[in-house]
Amino acid sequence: MNKHLKDSQLRAALDGELDAAARHHLDSCSACQARQRMLQSQVTATAHRLAFLTLEQKDEAPSSQMSLKRFYSQKIFEKEIPMLKKIYTSSTVRFVAGAALILALIISIPATRALADQVLSLFRVEQVTVVPVDFTGMQELTGNGALGKQISELVSSSITMDKKPGNPIIALDASDASQKSGFMVRLPQNTTSSRISVLGNSAFTFTIDRTKSQALLNEAGRSDLVLPDSIDGAVVSVTIPSSIQADYGSCPDPSTYDSSQRGSMSRQYPDCVILSEIPSPTVKAPANVDVAQLAQIGLEFTGMTSDQAAAFTKSIDWTSTLVVPIPKNAATYQQLPVDGVTGTLIQRPADDAPQFVLIWVKNGIVYAIGSLGTNSQQAIDMANSLP
């Protein structure tokens, strides 16, 4: 090869990526060598500036096993567990999720199955109650702050997934959805769903680590709230049955929707209405776990006074009530008759998230209708039209 090399070949030579023939030419061509030296000085500057990218043997990474647990906990739980998924991308329900996280904190950590044979209490949703709480100052618990991270790690490292839900599968109609989900699905007869998806059942177990949970409470500045010693090591198992979701209007596709882009949802999907149905999830916990006491601590943690929390706690049957915390100043709620029972309509005035969620429980099935629009009457009519 007598032809002088191109700059790109000289560049490749610097990385030892030149083919043999060109390499042979370079070895014997002083003109090319001179040009390569000039090029090398440019490349050296870039290499120096980008040297921090070079991976080294000493670099460490979090363990893959822990990270995989965190992956399932943070990504799959958050993004793929369907129940009211899109509804729950609203700020209202992020707050709910935050509160749930706090409850998870209180009732958390790794599975010591030796205790699983204790006498268990069974919790099943039969009714819904709303509790307005002040979330000011609590957002870092679910955000990216150090404490939020610790809580997230505590929860994710403690949960053992006994059964994963898999991916949603499409159903053709109510009958098909019933067969796939294993319960009697009811869909409005006077309107057609744009998509019906069924998510498989799932189950997970966690064990309370009182010491770690109390340490986090202390770190959050609430050392005045003391978790009872009796909860330490208690195994709590949660079973979530198959659920269905029926979309009406133009709704985001759960498989492609990017939940981080919430800002434009109401503009993108103004006519989207989502009906979700799920047989009541069940929670099994040892009989010595005093849920009312823990709930009272949770409520005090959210800012209620001790008296307020005690009064609210006494008014609830914790074994059968789904308690939905809502932000005190950012959402309103009312109870109203729907589908032959009493439902709860939660509304949130905002332009970047769902405006309302209607929740009710009938014959052991939890129903919810959420919409990005403002027409809550549409949800009430839909609930009343179920066969």
Place this chain on the structure above:
Amino acid sequence: MKLNPRESSLSLIKMQKNESDALETRDQVFENYFEQYWALVYQLLARMLGDPDEAEDVALETFYRLYQHHPDPEPEFHIGGWLVRVATNLGLHAIRSFKRRQGYEFSAGKTNLNETAEDLPADILEVEEDRRMARTALAKMNPRQSQLLVMRYSGMTYKDIASALNLSPTSIGPLLLRAEREFEKQYGTLVQEKR
């Protein structure tokens, strides 16, 4: 052929079981990939972003994209290259988003320096500032060029880069040269703006 109701439900159950088995297999494949590539993806992002927490978040998102993608174990699917491509893409996006979130570039960089100057030696601050500028320059470039630089300077061979970016190995030399020149141009502009 018309199935009677019992045959129909058996067939449905069988179909569901097959779907369930397929999901299990897919999850196993995914978890194997996770085990194999987690450290690589995380370390690459940790160096790109200079923030372990953010690197972990972006690495998890990278694997979530893989999870959504549901790759079958086909020999022609170059999983490592695919992960590096997605990770670098998300990493660059994170650098840009971080800048937008903070609304800072040099002004805040200077503030940051002033705030921390008392705590850190000057040479460390200078190194950090150089890295910050390099990251900013990468984020300002054409994404494909930035990816190329990140891959090359993290130690990937031309062959691996070509595979990850679906390019011919012989095209890497010319593209790399152009990318380096563009990087120097962007970096120089940032240096000028800083003065």
